[in-house]
Amino acid sequence: MAQQIVSEILDNRRVGDYHVLSLTAPGVAETVQPGHFITLAMGGEESSMVLRRAFAIHQVTSRGVYGGTLDVAIAIQGRGTKWLSERRRHDTVNLVGPLGRPFTLPKQGVSCVLVGGGYGSAPLFLLAQALRDRGCRVDIVVGASTEDKLFGVLDLKRLASHLTITTDDGSSGVRGRVTDVLDDVMERAGADVVYACGPMPMLAEVARISTKRRVFSQCAVEESMACGIGVCMTCVLPVVGDDGVTRMVRSCVDGPVFRGDRVRWQEINTIPADAFGAPDAEESA
Amino acid sequence: MSRALILGGSRSNPDSNAGADMQVDLAGIPMPSPILTASGCAAAGRELDGFFDITRLGAVVTKSIMLKPRAGRATPRMSETPSGMLNSIGLQGPGIDSFIENDLAWLNQRGARTIISIAGETVDEYSRLASKLRAAGGFEAIEVNISCPNVADRGQVFACRAESAAQVVQAVRRNSDSRVPIFAKLSPDVTDIVEIADSVIKAGATGLSLINTLLGMVIDTSTMRPALAGVTGGLSGPAIRPVAVRCVWQVRQAFPQVPIIGMGGIRSGRDALEFMLAGATAVSVGTAVFNDPKAPARIHDELAQEVKARGFSKVEDLIGYAHRSEDAPIPVAPESSALDEWDFITE
Numbered sequence: 001m002a003q004q005i006v007s008e009i010l011d012n013r014r015v016g017d018y019h020v021l022s023l024t025a026p027g028v029a030e031t032v033q034p035g036h037f038i039t040l041a042m043g044g045e046e047s048s049m050v051l052r053r054a055f056a057i058h059q060v061t062s063r064g065v066y067g068g069t070l071d072v073a074i075a076i077q078g079r080g081t082k083w084l085s086e087r088r089r090h091d092t093v094n095l096v097g098p099l100g101r102p103f104t105l106p107k108q109g110v111s112c113v114l115v116g117g118g119y120g121s122a123p124l125f126l127l128a129q130a131l132r133d134r135g136c137r138v139d140i141v142v143g144a145s146t147e148d149k150l151f152g153v154l155d156l157k158r159l160a161s162h163l164t165i166t167t168d169d170g171s172s173g174v175r176g177r178v179t180d181v182l183d184d185v186m187e188r189a190g191a192d193v194v195y196a197c198g199p200m201p202m203l204a205e206v207a208r209i210s211t212k213r214r215v216f217s218q219c220a221v222e223e224s225m226a227c228g229i230g231v232c233m234t235c236v237l238p239v240v241g242d243d244g245v246t247r248m249v250r251s252c253v254d255g256p257v258f259r260g261d262r263v264r265w266q267e268i269n270t271i272p273a274d275a276f277g278a279p280d281a282e283e284s285a
Numbered sequence: 286m287s288r289a290l291i292l293g294g295s296r297s298n299p300d301s302n303a304g305a306d307m308q309v310d311l312a313g314i315p316m317p318s319p320i321l322t323a324s325g326c327a328a329a330g331r332e333l334d335g336f337f338d339i340t341r342l343g344a345v346v347t348k349s350i351m352l353k354p355r356a357g358r359a360t361p362r363m364s365e366t367p368s369g370m371l372n373s374i375g376l377q378g379p380g381i382d383s384f385i386e387n388d389l390a391w392l393n394q395r396g397a398r399t400i401i402s403i404a405g406e407t408v409d410e411y412s413r414l415a416s417k418l419r420a421a422g423g424f425e426a427i428e429v430n431i432s433c434p435n436v437a438d439r440g441q442v443f444a445c446r447a448e449s450a451a452q453v454v455q456a457v458r459r460n461s462d463s464r465v466p467i468f469a470k471l472s473p474d475v476t477d478i479v480e481i482a483d484s485v486i487k488a489g490a491t492g493l494s495l496i497n498t499l500l501g502m503v504i505d506t507s508t509m510r511p512a513l514a515g516v517t518g519g520l521s522g523p524a525i526r527p528v529a530v531r532c533v534w535q536v537r538q539a540f541p542q543v544p545i546i547g548m549g550g551i552r553s554g555r556d557a558l559e560f561m562l563a564g565a566t567a568v569s570v571g572t573a574v575f576n577d578p579k580a581p582a583r584i585h586d587e588l589a590q591e592v593k594a595r596g597f598s599k600v601e602d603l604i605g606y607a608h609r610s611e612d613a614p615i616p617v618a619p620e621s622s623a624l625d626e627w628d629f630i631t632e
Contacts, residue, residue: 001335004579041576048368050522050552050576096578226363226370227575229336231328233348233374234363248356248377253332269514270359277354277377 002229003027007040007095009087010069017148018119019074019085020058028097029060029068034105034127035220035257038072038097039228042080053080054225054252056123056197057098058152070097073122073151099228100256103127103195103218109135110192113185114160115178115206116142117198119151123220127195128159137161139189143178147171162189179205183213191215194260198222200268207260217260223251238264238272246275305592306599307585309343311567312466312491312544314425316343316398319600320557320585323548323571324349324402324428324470325374329388330395333574337582339397343567346546347388349404349430352413354380359514364503369522369550370572371501373515376404376433381414385421393423400468404430408456415460427465428546429457429490432472432497434519444472444497447484458489468546470494471532473525478532479539492544494569495532499525522572526550530563537564537605552580554587561600562607 011022028038039052055072062068076082087093106112112131114124121142128138138159143166144150150165150172157163164181165173174181179202186194186209196206197220210217223235230253239249240262248271249255264272271278309319321343327333330345339345357377364371378384381403392399401424405411411429418427431453432444443449454469461467469485471478473496482493498519503512511517529549537545547565551557552573560568573580592600 004336004577048523049365050368050370050572051363051365052576094577224361224363226372227578229578230332231326232363232372232575233328233357233377234360234372236357236360236362236377269361271356275356277356277380279356 002096002099004094004096006092008066009089009091009093010066011089012085012087015073015152016150017075018151019076020071021074021084021087022061022069022071023093023095024066025070025095025097026067028095029062029070032057032060032070032098032126033102034130035100035102035123036098037100037123037228037256038070038095039099039225040084041094043083049080049083051226052096052228053084054099054228056220057126058122059125073119075119096228100252101254103220103257105130105134106136106193109137111137111189112139112193112195113182113189113191114138114140115182115194115196115198115202116140116151117178117202118144118149120196120198120202120220120222121151121156123197124195125152125155125159128156132159137189139185139191140164141166141178141181141185143167143173145169178202179209182206182209186210186213186215193218196220196260200265203260203263204265207263207265211261218257219260219263220256221251221258221263222256225252228252237268238270238275240264246272248275248277305589305597306601307589307592308599309566309601309604311343311546312426312468314344314398314466316567317341318343318585319561319565319567320581320588321346321400321546321567321569322574322581323569324430326571326574329384330392330397331388333578333581334395336578340395341585342397342581344398344400344425345392346400346428346569347384347392347402348378349376349402349433350378350381350384350414351376351404351406352381352410354378354383361512361514362518364512364518366501366503366520366522367524369520369524370575371503371513371518371520372498373513373518375515381417385417389421389423399424400426400428402428402430402470403457404433405453408452411453412456412460415457419460419462419465425466426468426491427457427461428468428470428494429454430470430497432470434472434474434498434500434517442472442474444470444481445475447481450481451484451488454485454488454490466491468492468494470497472497473528473532474500479535482536482540482543486540486543492546492566493536494546494548495536495565496525496529496549499528521550523550523552523556526556526559530559533560533563533565534607537608541605541608551584552576554584554589554591557584557588558591558603561603562605564605564608566604
């Protein structure tokens with residue numbers, strides 16, 4: 001169950017192009033599973049920024065006197081994230097979490113490939129650890145446009161059986177995209193499951209490659225949200241249910257983790273004509 | 286009710302208020318609080334119940350429900366604006382039958398008071414929605430959303446014309462139990478909101494919900510296209526509060542006996558008080574919930590403090606208080622009263 005707390009910032013450090021905030025989260029951190037996210041309110045009580053921002057949970061730690069704490073990675077994308085990046089130790093921020101449906105973990109020690117785009121690799125750390133704890137083989141692929149936009153490569157190297165890095169400009173690892181190398185990585189690992197987090201086009205391609213190889217994929221999407229708790233209906237995308245019916249489902253409570261083969265990636269930002277409740281053809285004409 | 290009685294009542298439930306009597310009578314519905322959720326900002330109450338006890342609210346006002354399931358509009362559906370947000374959700378929802386079977390059943394089982402918001406594309410749809418609700422029962426009132434700006438045809442915003450607004454309200458009234466209060470939710474995007482209010486009151490509205498969002502637009506200057514897939518959207522949040530307070534004020538002045546649910550950018554107890562002073566009997570908390578899921582409960586507590594700080598013992602006495610005559614005495618907040626003494630004792 002999600003909690004709402006006033007959290008104290010314990011640390012704010014630069015990691016490449018990103019900031020990592022360590023936050024006190026007693027009663028929240030203890031129940032976090034890989035893939036969960038939190039939301040933070042921006043700019044204090046009288047802020048003109050009325051919407052919270054969502055962040056994937058990167059790490060969870062138990063730090064003695066603080067109880068549970070958690071880390072989130074922040075990319076400065078606008079006013080809110082800029083404000084957050086300027087917070088200092090002992091500043092407070094309103095936190096709600098843990099939110100969302102986490103990754104599903106295999107019961108047996110199977111071979112897993114984890115794919116992260118940009119700071120989409122942030123939630124893969126907890127996931128990699130959990131998979132290793134279950135005796136899974138964990139191969140990781142991370143990519144970004146350039147070296148500075150890679151996140152946490154050194155730590156991932158420690159967590160992975162094998163780490164592959166790609167950059168669009170070739171400044172680190174293989175020149176190209178994660179999806180250019182994914183087939184080879186899956187082949188070499190004998191992948192049974194693929195987990196991915198990153199931009200939508202990357203997730204779409206990861207899902208396509210996985211489905212083609214008949215491998216189960218789980219993708220954590222990054223949709224624009226307003227509430228993060230399931231009441232506003234902002235963050236919807238078309239997903240096929242167990243009954244074969246496509247519905248516009250909420251990323252925040254029905255996701256952010258979805259089966260790659262169930263998301264209608266090419267129709268994100270649309271209402272597919274056969275979606276549940278889609279306008280009748282004659283009405284929309 | 287004497288002060289002693291009020292204190293006695295509140296003592297048994299010390300966390301529900303701060304000494305002020307927060308009960309209101311909204312069109313004959315007794316409510317323990319004037320604070321309601323706002324339609325479209327609380328779904329059907331279930332998610333928020335994880336953050337605070339929704340039975341403490343005056344009522345849960347549910348997201349506007351339509352006759353048939355509806356997928357809503359394409360994304361992006363939201364854009365943050367200065368002290369507000371623009372949305373074009375497009376009334377996504379499961380349809381009335383599923384709503385009655387699942388959401389309304391849950392609200393009843395939970396013991397929450399419920400005001401059901403309904404929306405239709407035709408007058409006939411509103412009639413059928415009202416009929417289905419009459420058959421189902423289990424709610425306190427209907428809020429008729431005739432002012433959602435997120436419909437494909439702007440000409441279909443019933444609340445923009447007195448005649449069409451009245452037709453819808455009349456249809457809902459005819460198909461509802463005569464004891465069920467009907468609140469017509471009006472749009473501020475009209476030349477004269479008092480004229481629209483007049484028409485829906487004459488058509489049988491028990492009260493008015495003021496206001497729905499303002500039609501707005503944001504252009505993304507990086508893509509150089511409209512930020513929302515729906516191009517235009519409804520503006521909400523503190524940015525629209527003065528517009529909403531003005532609408533409540535004008536309608537209250539014209540129809541002092543007609544109960545008003547006020548809404549538009551309420552994020553604190555002070556804001557709620559402002560609407561009540563303007564003439565609202567109850568207030569809906571909407572966009573603030575996205576920022577603070579506990580906002581309705583927090584605002585209830587803050588409002589109780591605001592009432593007490595002004596030397597009033599009952600929140601009801603502040604409804605429309607800003608309309609009092611120029612020579613009415615200014616109330617003096619008690620510096621040391623029985624209220625303070627009682628607080629001291631309990632601490």
